[in-house]
Amino acid sequence: MIKPYQKTPIQDCHQPLVKIPLEKFAVESPHPYQKLGAPYHLSGVDSPYYLRQEVIERLIAAQTQLQSRYPGWNILIFDAYRPVEVQQFMVDYTFAETLKTRQLKPDLITSEQRQAILEEVYQFWALPSLDPATPPPHSTGAAIDVTLVNHTEKIIDMGSPIDEISPRSYPNHFAKSDHPDEHKYHQNRQILADIMISAGFQQHQNEWWHFSYGDQMWAWLTNQQETGNKYIAKYGRFSFVSSRS
Numbered sequence: 360m361i362k363p364y365q366k367t368p369i370q371d372c373h374q375p376l377v378k379i380p381l382e383k384f385a386v387e388s389p390h391p392y393q394k395l396g397a398p399y400h401l402s403g404v405d406s407p408y409y410l411r412q413e414v415i416e417r418l419i420a421a422q423t424q425l426q427s428r429y430p431g432w433n434i435l436i437f438d439a440y441r442p443v444e445v446q447q448f449m450v451d452y453t454f455a456e457t458l459k460t461r462q463l464k465p466d467l468i469t470s471e472q473r474q475a476i477l478e479e480v481y482q483f484w485a486l487p488s489l490d491p492a493t494p495p496p497h498s499t500g501a502a503i504d505v506t507l508v509n510h511t512e513k514i515i516d517m518g519s520p521i522d523e524i525s526p527r528s529y530p531n532h533f534a535k536s537d538h539p540d541e542h543k544y545h546q547n548r549q550i551l552a553d554i555m556i557s558a559g560f561q562q563h564q565n566e567w568w569h570f571s572y573g574d575q576m577w578a579w580l581t582n583q584q585e586t587g588n589k590y591i592a593k594y595g596r597f598s599f600v601s602s603r604s
């Protein structure tokens with residue numbers, strides 16, 4: 360189930376993982392995965408609000424760009440650094456929730472049903488791989504899930520919630536709609552994508568909220584847009600605990 364971007368070579372530049380200056384941004388609170396009991400403590404992590412140094416600088420640049428166009432607006436941080444243990448927890452949680460919403464019991468589904476639901480989950484969540492060659496994007500400190508708030512701190516409506524397992528999550532889902540609300544959702548998604556891309560990020564192909572700079576997905580997407588296949592990942596898995604395989 361390896362994805363094409365995961366074949367991209369990684370040469371980690373060993374930039375530190377540093378705390379995001381949260382006072383500069385809006386923040387989803389309480390943190391959505393901590394609220395669910397995600398096991399950050401297993402990996403010696405006190406908070407999800409870490410990123411590589413240059414990724415933070417680029418996020419600040421994206422917000423400066425946003426505020427030059429929309430004074431008083433802010434980037435809202437939903438999630439940032441995610442240890443592999445938390446990635447596993449969220450994949451298991453999302454699988455269980457998907458069964459629940461379809462009124463399916465884990466013990467009563469066929470292996471084909473299980474496989475089909477897992478494939479849906481993995482359209483949106485990366486594999487919780489401990490292999491250093493295929494790190495989940497958020498475990499590198501290069502990926503971030505974000506949305507926008509306006510000058511009154513109201514969350515901008517993007518037409519679907521972050522993490523929804525549905526085609527509504529695709530960045531261009533509302534692109535061709537003539538419905539005025541859906542047209543607005545698309546415009547809002549474009550504001551977000553524009554400011555992030557202008558600061559050097561790449562956007563996940565299935566998720567309007569997921570952006571990264573310097574990881575395998577970023578290098579792979581950049582190579583798709585430019586000739587020469589010259590980009591490799593600058594960031595591999597970052598771990599606060601040193602002795603893991």
Ligand SMILES: C[C@@H](N)C(=O)N[C@H](C)C(=O)O
Nearest residue numbers: 483484485495496497522
């Ligand atoms: C589903 C979302 N929160 C997310 O972060 N997806 C990416 C692809 C990931 O799991 O790395």
Ligand SMILES: [Zn+2]
Nearest residue numbers: 502503504569
């Ligand atoms: Zn993400």
